[in-house]
Amino acid sequence: MGDLLKRLAAPLVVVFLILLTVVSMVGDRRARDTGGRDLPWWQASLLEVTAPLERLLSAPFVAVEDFYDGYVDLIGVRAESRRLERRIAEIEAENLQFREALVASGHLGRVASMRDEVEIPMLPAEVVGLDVAPWFRSVLVDRGAQHGVEPGHPVITHQGVVGVVTATSGHAAKTMLLLDRQSAVDALVQRSRARGVVRGVGRDRLEFEFVVRGADVVEGDEVVTSGLGGVYPKGLRLGRVGELQEAGGRLTRIAIIEPAVDLGQLEQVFVMLRRGPQMDLLYQPNLPLDDLAGPAPVGAAPTGGAPGEGAR
Amino acid sequence: MRSVAALFAIGVLALVVQGALARMLPPPWCPDLAWLVVVGIGLRWPRFVSGIVLSVVLGYGMDLLSSSLMGQHALLRLVTFLAAALAARQLDLSGSVPIGIFVLVMTVVYGLAMVLSLSFFVDASWPGIDVVGSALIHALVNVLAAGPMIGLVERLIVRFSDEEVGRHGTAPLGFDGGRGGLL
Numbered sequence: 433m434g435d436l437l438k439r440l441a442a443p444l445v446v447v448f449l450i451l452l453t454v455v456s457m458v459g460d461r462r463a464r465d466t467g468g469r470d471l472p473w474w475q476a477s478l479l480e481v482t483a484p485l486e487r488l489l490s491a492p493f494v495a496v497e498d499f500y501d502g503y504v505d506l507i508g509v510r511a512e513s514r515r516l517e518r519r520i521a522e523i524e525a526e527n528l529q530f531r532e533a534l535v536a537s538g539h540l541g542r543v544a545s546m547r548d549e550v551e552i553p554m555l556p557a558e559v560v561g562l563d564v565a566p567w568f569r570s571v572l573v574d575r576g577a578q579h580g581v582e583p584g585h586p587v588i589t590h591q592g593v594v595g596v597v598t599a600t601s602g603h604a605a606k607t608m609l610l611l612d613r614q615s616a617v618d619a620l621v622q623r624s625r626a627r628g629v630v631r632g633v634g635r636d637r638l639e640f641e642f643v644v645r646g647a648d649v650v651e652g653d654e655v656v657t658s659g660l661g662g663v664y665p666k667g668l669r670l671g672r673v674g675e676l677q678e679a680g681g682r683l684t685r686i687a688i689i690e691p692a693v694d695l696g697q698l699e700q701v702f703v704m705l706r707r708g709p710q711m712d713l714l715y716q717p718n719l720p721l722d723d724l725a726g727p728a729p730v731g732a733a734p735t736g737g738a739p740g741e742g743a744r
Numbered sequence: 745m746r747s748v749a750a751l752f753a754i755g756v757l758a759l760v761v762q763g764a765l766a767r768m769l770p771p772p773w774c775p776d777l778a779w780l781v782v783v784g785i786g787l788r789w790p791r792f793v794s795g796i797v798l799s800v801v802l803g804y805g806m807d808l809l810s811s812s813l814m815g816q817h818a819l820l821r822l823v824t825f826l827a828a829a830l831a832a833r834q835l836d837l838s839g840s841v842p843i844g845i846f847v848l849v850m851t852v853v854y855g856l857a858m859v860l861s862l863s864f865f866v867d868a869s870w871p872g873i874d875v876v877g878s879a880l881i882h883a884l885v886n887v888l889a890a891g892p893m894i895g896l897v898e899r900l901i902v903r904f905s906d907e908e909v910g911r912h913g914t915a916p917l918g919f920d921g922g923r924g925g926l927l
Contacts, residue, residue, distance in 0.1 A: 445793050449800050449822055456804075456815030461865055464813075475808055482760055482809060489764035497768070561763045563810050564778070566771035566882050567858045570811030572763075598811060608811045613859070614866050634859070635874065696770065 464598060464614075470577055476601035483572055483604040486561040494699075552665065554702040555579055557587075560604070567634065569611040570595070571698055576603045584663060586704045592669030592692030593617070593657060594701050605703070609695050610638060610670065618661035619670055624648035627658060630670050630689060636696065638671055638689040649673060649687055665704070747904030748794050754900060755781045755802040758893070763809055772881040775889035778806055779854070782821045783847060783890070784897030786828025787837060799825035812858070813865055820857055824850060840891055847890040848883045855879035 471479060561572035575581050577600045587594040587607045595609040608615055615632035619640060626649050628642030640655055653673040659666025671689040678685075758777035766774045782799045789795040803818030810817065827850060837843050859875055 442792050442796075445796060446822070446826070449796060450819065453800065453803075453815035453819035453822065456818070457813040457865055460814040464866075471808075475804075475814075478805060478808055482756075482763070485760045486763040489760060490767045493764065493768045561809065562766040563771075564759060564762045564766055564774075564806060565776070565810040565812060565817065565858070566774060566878065567855060567862070568811040569771075572809065606808075606811065612811050613862055614811065 470583065471599050471601050479572075479601040479604050479606075483560050483574060483601075486572065487574070490561070553705045554588075555581065555705055557581075557605075557701050557703050559698045559701060568613070569609040569615075569632065569634065569695070570598070571607050571609065571701075573605050573607055573701060573703070574603065575703060576600045576605050578602045580705050581605045581703050585706070586664045586668075587701050588668060588704060589693050589698070589701055591694075592671070593664060594693055594695065594698065596663055597703065607701075610691060611636065611695055616661075617664060617670060618658045619655050620658045621647075621649050621673075622654040622656050624653070628684075628687075630655060636691075637674070638691055640673065640687040640689050641684050642687070644683060644685045647685070649676065649685075651676065653687075655687075655689055747901060748798060750900050750904050751781070751785060751789070751798055751897065752801065754896065755798070756805060759802070759805050759809060772878040773885055775885045776851070776882070777889060777893055778802055779821065779824065779851075780847070780886060780890055780893035781897055782824050783828050783850065784894040786825040787832045787843070787894065788898045788901050792829065795829065796822060796825050812862070816858065816861060816865075820854055820861070823857070824854060843890060843894060844887045847887050851883035851886045852876075852879045855882060 470476075555575055557573040557575040559571045560574045563570040571594075573581075573587070581597055581600050583597050583600055585597045587597060593610060595607045595612070595615065597605045598608045599606040609632070610617065610630070611632045611634065613632055613634045617630045618627070619630040620627045621642075624647070626642055626647040628640050628647070631639045631641060633639055640649075642649060651673050655670045655673060657664040657666055657668045657670060669692040671691040673687045674690045675688040676685065677688070755778055758781050762774065762777045765777075782802055785795050785798060789798075799821045800818045803821035804814070806812075806817040806821070807814045828846075831837060831846055835842065835846075837846060856875070856879060
């Protein structure tokens with residue numbers, strides 16, 4: 433009996449470990465469907481230890497990189513300053529026109545009354561680690577559950593969307609980037625309002641899949657979040673259409689998107705401490721005032737929208 | 745026991761260093777040091793059960809620092825360990841060239857298995873030809889890093905095995921000088 437057990441020990445351990453890993457994968461898949469998860473204590477502990485260690489070890493690399501970037505940036509700073517001054521003037525003019533339009537349509541008062549409800553608090557965070565596997569795209573940020581970060585919270589920069597928080601520990605959060613193969617975001621073309629889904633393909637670009645019939649998408653179009661997926665608020669920049677692929681007789685067509693954010697050079701990001709749908713109220717100008725009363729409280733579970741935005 | 749702790753420590757350290765390197769090197773160019781530790785354990789570690797458990801634990805560590813599904817790296821590292829242990833018993837992998845070829849092939853297989861398993865579990869897009877290109881680049885980088893990493897694992901195993909032999913008076917359970925032990 434003892435010999436038999438000894439002989440069976442190794443195969444039994446192998447079978448047990450295979451089952452364990454498969455069950456873990458299925459469990460994780462289900463957790464992501466519901467917006468992510470707080471890590472169990474033993475995983476959270478490991479993340480708590482590795483996040484500051486990674487930050488420490490990468491500090492010399494980052495310092496050299498910053499010095500080089502600073503030098504290169506200095507070269508074109510005067511031309512850049514002039515360009516930005518012109519751009520600010522243009523934006524101020526545009527802003528004035530929008531405000532005029534809002535006043536004319538009577539929506540300004542309603543927007544102002546909603547301001548407190550729709551303003552989403554944002555938490556600045558620093559990227560302390562990148563994905564250690566070449567087949568995935570995620571970053572580790574130095575803010576976690578103790579700072580109010582929860583799985584499913586969107587992460588952005590001033591340029592646009594970065595990704596979504598998928599797991600948290602006390603002082604760190606794992607954020608899946610838009611580029612990851614598991615990422616899918618409900619999106620629309622800003623100019624024509626054509627809707628589709630922006631997917632990560634594991635490379636430095638995104639794919640925008642949209643229905644061919646009636647869709648007006650051309651190179652250079654800005655693609656923004658639609659607000660319908662339940663994770664991202666409406667109107668956040670995802671990227672610009674770089675190339676259109678032929679439909680080849682299919683119902684859907686793919687446009688290659690250049691991400692709005694340089695996701696390979698992330699340093700500072702903002703975690704939106706509330707999920708998106710409440711923000712959609714701003715973009716429904718025909719909604720009666722009564723419908724806008726009593727918005728969902730901060731942190732309320734999202735309602736409506738396509739399930740599974742953020743992670744497929 | 746100290747040898748297991750030392751291998752675990754070197755595996756975690758490899759993960760952390762790899763994370764720091766990832767800030768400088770774009771994805772296919774960053775070596776998978778933690779995976780190479782698992783390969784080293786599979787090739788040189790004589791204790792089968794503790795080796796496979798260690799590989800799975802290090803795989804979970806990798807899953808934690810990556811956006812993979814929890815258990816995905818763990819499963820593939822288990823397979824890597826089995827392949828390495830089997831290869832060490834069936835083939836002569838004592839030189840750097842055979843090890844380089846083994847690492848090259850295993851990295852490509854690992855990458856494709858990772859992407860395919862992702863497509864199966866999360867309805868991700870199917871891999872294109874570019875994935876094979878990335879896998880090949882990653883494989884070459886891993887081959888370059890394989891010598892130092894597997895050498896480090898080997899030195900650790902020899903050192904701590906010697907200490908354990910000295911302390912207990914006999915070879916540790918299953919240790920037969922480099923090959924063949926089960927537990």
